[in-house]
Amino acid sequence: MKTKNRPPRRRAPPQDTEATPGxxxxxxxxxxxxxxxxxxxxxxxxxxxxxxAEGGRRRPGSSGPGGRRESxxxxxxxxxxxxxxxxxxxNNAFQALRxxxxxxxxxxxxxxxxxxxxxxxxxxxxxxxxxTMSSGRLPGLDGPGPKLYQHYQxxxxxxxxxxxxxxxxxxxxxxYSTQIHSFREGS
DNA sequence: TAGGCCATCTGGTCCT
DNA sequence: AGGACCAGATGGCCTA
Numbered sequence: 752m753k754t755k756n757r758p759p760r761r762r763a764p765p766q767d768t769e770a771t772p773g774x775x776x777x778x779x780x781x782x783x784x785x786x787x788x789x790x791x792x793x794x795x796x797x798x799x800x801x802x803x804a805e806g807g808r809r810r811p812g813s814s815g816p817g818g819r820r821e822s823x824x825x826x827x828x829x830x831x832x833x834x835x836x837x838x839x840x841x842n843n844a845f846q847a848l849r850x851x852x853x854x855x856x857x858x859x860x861x862x863x864x865x866x867x868x869x870x871x872x873x874x875x876x877x878x879x880x881x882x883t884m885s886s887g888r889l890p891g892l893d894g895p896g897p898k899l900y901q902h903y904q905x906x907x908x909x910x911x912x913x914x915x916x917x918x919x920x921x922x923x924x925x926x927y928s929t930q931i932h933s934f935r936e937g938s
Numbered sequence: 939t940a941g942g943c944c945a946t947c948t949g950g951t952c953c954t
Numbered sequence: 955a956g957g958a959c960c961a962g963a964t965g966g967c968c969t970a
Contacts, residue, residue: 826956827947827948827949830947830948830949830957831946831947831948833957833958834946834947834948834958834959835945835946835947837958837959838945838946842944842945862942862943862944863943863944864943
């Protein structure tokens with residue numbers, strides 16, 4: 752994996768909604784099915800593809816020769832702004848997550864997929880550690896340890912996530928450790 | 939230069 | 955009805 756410590760980028764200033772710079776819709780295949788199909792019959796993705804195929808990101812002709820109505824453009828811009836804010840919040844959450852996941856190279860910013868993957872395995876390793884410790888200290892019938900452990904094992908089996916390495920609590924820790932190192936190596 | 943990652947735009951769908 | 959959510963498209967930046 753490559754190192755990426757770039758300053759936050761700002762994309763080109765918001766374009767007007769009617770202009771279509773870089774629009775390659777003409778290169779894309781024509782729709783095989785139109786939007787007239789009922790929504791229950793097509794998957795979300797298929798519907799989106801159909802819509803896109805007929806105009807891609809934008810529909811140049813959708814507003815007639817004079818372009819979209821001003822109110823429509825205004826609504827779109829507001830929607831864009833909300834979406835931007837939503838993504839910013841999502842990125843803030845990613846950043847917060849990065850800050851609580853221990854990893855080897857603190858100077859290297861984890862990508863989103865790395866963050867999620869590491870977090871998942873970190874949680875697993877912590878869970879395994881807790882279970883190991885609690886089952887050791889609470890051998891009695893009334894303690895939460897055994898129940899917790901049983902529940903955990905059921906979850907693992909139900910999720911089909913019980914690989915050879917993960918069958919034992921130490922497996923999670925090992926996997927997490929391996930992953931940290933692979934990220935460090937820049938894979 | 940190719941490929942990875944990302945921000946943004948966009949239209950469709952879901953939810954309140 | 956309006957906002958949130960989602961996923962595809964697009965283009966910019968960066969590194970190997």
